[in-house]
Amino acid sequence: MKLLIANGYVIDPAQNLNTGGRSLLIENGRIAGLLERGEPVPEHTHVIDATGLIVAPGFIDMHTHLREPGQEYKETIATGASAAVAGGWTSICAMPNTDPVNDNPAVTRFIIDQGKAAQLANVFPIGAVTKSSQGKELAEMGEMKNAGIVAVSDDGRSVPSSSMMRRAMEYARGFDLTIVDHCQDQSLSAGGVMHEGRWSLILGLRGMPAAAEDVDVVRDCVLAKLTKAKVHIAHVSTRGALEAVRRAKHDGLHITCEVTPHHWTLTDEAVSEYDTNTKMSPPLRSREHVDAVLEAMKDGTIDAIATDHAPHHLDEKALEFDQAPFGITGLETAVGLAFDLVHAGLIDLERVVQMCSTNPARIFGLTDRGSLRQNAHADVTLLDPNLEWVFDVSRSKSKSRNTPFHNRAMHGAAVATIVGGRLVYLHPDYTRINQPKQKVQISSFSLRA
Amino acid sequence: MEATFNRRHLLGIRELEAGEIVHLLDTAESFREVSRRDIKKVPALRGRTVINLFFESSTRTRTSFEIAAKRLSADAINISVSTSSVTKGETLLDTARNLEAMAPDCIVIRHSSAGAPQHLARMTNAPIINAGDGSHEHPTQALLDALTIREHKERIEGLKVAIVGDILHSRVARSNIYLLTKLGAHVSVGGPGTLVPDEFAELVESGLHIEKHFEDAIEGADVVMILRIQRERQDAAFFPSMREYAVHYGLQPRHLERAAPDAIVMHPGPMNRGVEISSEIADGSRSLILDQVTNGVAVRMAVLYLLAGGSHAEHEE
Numbered sequence: 053m054k055l056l057i058a059n060g061y062v063i064d065p066a067q068n069l070n071t072g073g074r075s076l077l078i079e080n081g082r083i084a085g086l087l088e089r090g091e092p093v094p095e096h097t098h099v100i101d102a103t104g105l106i107v108a109p110g111f112i113d114m115h116t117h118l119r120e121p122g123q124e125y126k127e128t129i130a131t132g133a134s135a136a137v138a139g140g141w142t143s144i145c146a147m148p149n150t151d152p153v154n155d156n157p158a159v160t161r162f163i164i165d166q167g168k169a170a171q172l173a174n175v176f177p178i179g180a181v182t183k184s185s186q187g188k189e190l191a192e193m194g195e196m197k198n199a200g201i202v203a204v205s206d207d208g209r210s211v212p213s214s215s216m217m218r219r220a221m222e223y224a225r226g227f228d229l230t231i232v233d234h235c236q237d238q239s240l241s242a243g244g245v246m247h248e249g250r251w252s253l254i255l256g257l258r259g260m261p262a263a264a265e266d267v268d269v270v271r272d273c274v275l276a277k278l279t280k281a282k283v284h285i286a287h288v289s290t291r292g293a294l295e296a297v298r299r300a301k302h303d304g305l306h307i308t309c310e311v312t313p314h315h316w317t318l319t320d321e322a323v324s325e326y327d328t329n330t331k332m333s334p335p336l337r338s339r340e341h342v343d344a345v346l347e348a349m350k351d352g353t354i355d356a357i358a359t360d361h362a363p364h365h366l367d368e369k370a371l372e373f374d375q376a377p378f379g380i381t382g383l384e385t386a387v388g389l390a391f392d393l394v395h396a397g398l399i400d401l402e403r404v405v406q407m408c409s410t411n412p413a414r415i416f417g418l419t420d421r422g423s424l425r426q427n428a429h430a431d432v433t434l435l436d437p438n439l440e441w442v443f444d445v446s447r448s449k450s451k452s453r454n455t456p457f458h459n460r461a462m463h464g465a466a467v468a469t470i471v472g473g474r475l476v477y478l479h480p481d482y483t484r485i486n487q488p489k490q491k492v493q494i495s496s497f498s499l500r501a
Numbered sequence: 502m503e504a505t506f507n508r509r510h511l512l513g514i515r516e517l518e519a520g521e522i523v524h525l526l527d528t529a530e531s532f533r534e535v536s537r538r539d540i541k542k543v544p545a546l547r548g549r550t551v552i553n554l555f556f557e558s559s560t561r562t563r564t565s566f567e568i569a570a571k572r573l574s575a576d577a578i579n580i581s582v583s584t585s586s587v588t589k590g591e592t593l594l595d596t597a598r599n600l601e602a603m604a605p606d607c608i609v610i611r612h613s614s615a616g617a618p619q620h621l622a623r624m625t626n627a628p629i630i631n632a633g634d635g636s637h638e639h640p641t642q643a644l645l646d647a648l649t650i651r652e653h654k655e656r657i658e659g660l661k662v663a664i665v666g667d668i669l670h671s672r673v674a675r676s677n678i679y680l681l682t683k684l685g686a687h688v689s690v691g692g693p694g695t696l697v698p699d700e701f702a703e704l705v706e707s708g709l710h711i712e713k714h715f716e717d718a719i720e721g722a723d724v725v726m727i728l729r730i731q732r733e734r735q736d737a738a739f740f741p742s743m744r745e746y747a748v749h750y751g752l753q754p755r756h757l758e759r760a761a762p763d764a765i766v767m768h769p770g771p772m773n774r775g776v777e778i779s780s781e782i783a784d785g786s787r788s789l790i791l792d793q794v795t796n797g798v799a800v801r802m803a804v805l806y807l808l809a810g811g812s813h814a815e816h817e818e
Contacts, residue, residue: 249700250703253701253703253704254515254675255616255637256635256636257635257636258636326615326620367592371592371594372612372616372617372620373615373616373620374615375614
């Protein structure tokens with residue numbers, strides 16, 4: 053079965069490709085090549101008309117909480133994967149803080165099997181760094197790697213002991229695994245429920261100082277230098293942390309980092325009504341830090357956009373602010389919020405693709421992904437930069453509804469998602485691009501003004 | 502501009518205009534007289550139901566609200582709920598919705614979680630009065646403090662007020678800082694560095710000074726407000742010992758020598774005698790601690806009257 057994505061505007065930073073008028077040919081779940089303008093459509097080929105759309109290598113979310121096994125009332129792997137493809141993500145990396153924790157190959161295999169059964173996004177498990185993510189003993193990284201993990205993390209918390217973190221880094225190197233660290237010095241952030249600053253004082257809520265993140269990121273950079281390990285800082289949110297990462301990169305360390313859409317979109321002022329959908333960890337920061345995040349997206353310090361999709365049940369979020377759990381959903385809003393930055397002229401689309409696909413694939417060593425080069429897995433995200441829409445959480449594919457972005461007007465969206473050559477998501481307003489037996493001429497392309 | 506108070510809830514002082522505060526104080530003043538009568542009752546809220554929903558222990562505030570409601574002829578119901586096992590019991594939301602189903606005219610809530618009254622105000626229809634939420638606000642305390650100051654100093658504008666002690670955890674400090682600066686007072690705060698963050702200066706646009714040294718906050722003060730050490734909100738040590746606190750941050754007669762000659766002393770209670778305040782001061786001639794309690798009833802009568810069906814609410818329906 054062949055699939056032709058015709059007449060789109062192809063952006064593939066891995067090949068330095070940024071061009072209209074090409075058509076992407078997919079065969080047997082792999083990229084067969086790019087057809088030039090005027091080339092004939094091969095026989096027995098299903099055509100998707102991507103005129104006016106951006107064709108990008110499939111987006112990879114490095115940071116997703118899928119809640120299965122153990123908390124299926126919040127999300128299952130299938131519902132999470134369904135939300136992922138609706139948001140343009142072809143691959144999602146499942147954080148290990150499930151119940152039980154993914155700290156052994158049996159859980160790893162279970163997650164992979166559930167992901168395959170859902171037949172939507174690729175699901176790549178991340179294993180725990182330490183057993184039960186308790187920070188005491190190393191988890192079976194080698195066995196989990198054999199079972200299919202793509203990285204290790206004790207996400208939700210950092211590894212508090214510096215000596216344990218050092219051992220983990222040294223050990224992970226032997227399996228070529230990147231350590232993803234949720235950097236937060238727990239002795240500094242203990243009891244905090246929002247960013248410490250003017251707003252936490254006004255609201256009378258216990259704050260988590262930016263220093264808690266800074267201290268831990270600096271520690272990880274120092275240890276990465278000592279161990280030469282590959283370290284990926286999850287959801288950076290502070291100026292100090294970004295300065296440390298910038299310096300570490302300059303010094304040639306293997307340090308990378310990601311940012312979430314909420315950390316560049318909202319400030320701690322969003323907490324002012326005590327809406328528990330503004331409660332997450334790391335917390336929404338003050339303007340100074342948000343500005344630093346935007347700068348770092350621009351100058352390349354930030355490698356990736358990740359959602360930190362963290363579904364929680366309505367009942368859990370309906371508690372008092374300090375009692376409610378941390379986290380918000382993010383799979384279906386991330387791309388729209390990334391387009392905000394493009395339309396504001398802050399970053400270009402190529403940089404978005406780099407942060408959502410090219411770099412995540414490289415950092416986690418996902419072979420034959422993150423690019424549209426020949427023989428790569430046929431994971432493709434089609435984007436319409438001009439679609440104006442409003443996010444309506446009641447139509448979310450996720451099981452949970454905890455988002456601060458309900459009713460937010462968006463400009464730009466993922467409209468079709470192809471995983472392994474299969475069209476797994478098509479935006480309801482775009483069914484016209486997927487008509488069977490349509491006759492399409494491969495023609496020149498022009499972006500709508 | 503005619504001063505009125507047309508809000509549905511009283512959640513905090515921060516969002517109020519100066520005119521609204523003055524109107525609340527004026528209304529309270531007119532109710533003060535009721536408590537001096539032989540028969541301390543007016544029919545203003547006859548047939549109205551006020552629920553005091555207290556999730557945190559309180560003697561003074563709960564009694565004060567109850568007396569205030571009864572002197573207005575409302576039916577007051579007190580509910581004390583333990584929050585020690587939040588996950589085991591009914592959620593705040595369900596509790597409130599159940600109470601609402603019994604059609605109260607007002608819910609007075611005290612809760613250890615900041616924002617709990619906002620949460621209720623969003624989710625239910627009854628007018629909500631915040632009787633203290635975590636470290637956030639305690640609006641009726643600030644109002645009764647202001648009423649007490651006005652009673653003794655005849656003004657608030659231009660006064661120098663020192664607020665000393667555990668500022669960080671204090672809802673009383675926050676509500677008072679908003680109220681006093683809105684009415685034109687100059688407020689200085691002082692206490693141990695661990696309990697007086699510099700960022701407090703950003704709480705209001707002007708009129709607030711953070712003093713590094715405790716005594717400097719009291720210098721020249723017309724009013725000295727002492728805050729309680731809130732052991733229940735401190736899960737870590739913010740100072741080495743009660744002994745050291747009493748020596749360095751407890752208000753002693755020698756501190757008052759630096760205040761204005763006719764300075765008055767206030768404390769929201771309950772006091773830790775010998776810790777943040779010495780008994781000489783607490784029981785001394787400058788202490789207005791019991792006046793505060795008396796004024797608390799008048800202030801709560803005013804707030805209940807305005808929110809639970811006094812004049813304007815009737816027109817509204």
